Amino acid sequence: MENKDNKTAKSGGLYEKINMTVKTADIIITVLILALVVTVIIALNM
């Protein structure tokens, strides 16, 4: 029965094993966006 429940639980695909809070994800996204902005600024000044 337990196995069946595990099998039919909604899959998380690539993110299935992520153990993280939404707040941490927000920080990561903010850092990535800042990196993107900085890269574009560098590219514009090259």
Next chain:
Amino acid sequence: MGENKSLNGGLWSRFAEFKRLSGKDKRRMVSDLIFNNAMFIIIAVAIVFIAVRVPEFLSLSSIVNIVSLTAARLPIALGVGGAIVLSGTDISAGRVVGLTACIAASLLQVTNYPKKMFPDLPTMPLIVVLLAVLAVGAVIGLINGFFVAKFKLHPFIVTLSTQLIVFGSVLMYLMIGNNNGQTLSGLDPSYTDFVRGTLFRIGGVAVPRYVLYSAILTVIMWFVWNKTTFGKNMFAVGSNEEAANVSGVNVFRTIVLVFVLAGVMYAITGFIEGGRIASCSANTGLNYEGDAIAACVIGGVSFVGGTGKIGGIVTGVFLLQLIFVGLNFLSVSANMLYIIKGLIILTACAIDMRKYLARK
């Protein structure tokens, strides 16, 4: 009129609902709205920034160019989208585009071209070549799908293998006959006209025919995804393979068909790309899969599986091309473009992951 009223009513009720929330819930709702749509916000800001610095960016000819580029890259993204809905991916896409473009170009060279790959072969009818490249794409998709579905291998590793096999095959193919590894050019005008001939003109700017072909493919794929049993099975398998299996969905057949369909879409992209650039080499299709995956993720096709819309993919491809063309207008170096593309993909995936975490 009634629709407007209900739309306004919907917005008002949402606003009233928002006003009733506590301060903490309001902050969370606003942060959800900003972070979940961060990619669209960044792109909107980028478009405004580029348009202010280079006003020609939003000229008619530039917009037609962006739409044409979107049309050229749309079929590959529609194919990759199916693999992502299955919570997988397909990194062989670009190489399949390259192989099919080279096959189409080699079979459609003009008869009097001095470096014709097959000198004794007359120029073949377009439909025969199209069917041949579709068959090649379908067979590669079948191999991908078979190994993913039968051996439960991750699509990444299966498509990595086929990517290498296909690239090797392109290099070998280009060595056949008189070609000796050279770029394939001297294409028959019937082929190039079929692909990039003028469909119609807007304000004197020609819109190429492949825009129409892409639009037709989009409609077909929308129908397949939303109105057929296969489409519903695809979402069911992507959402939860075991549950789909228990519900009587033929998981093996669904996965194989998704990859075959993807292979066919790459072949169509290759056929269009061959005629569009009219000069095919082993580098044709290089990194196209990266752009296609990025466009799908930006357009809301989630790596969680079972989520995605055709409209989202079209929007994703369009926005990505808008950014690439815009950066070209700003004379950004091609080397930096790779770094920017990589960061866009990573950010889009992080946003997708956040959506999953918020739902969990």
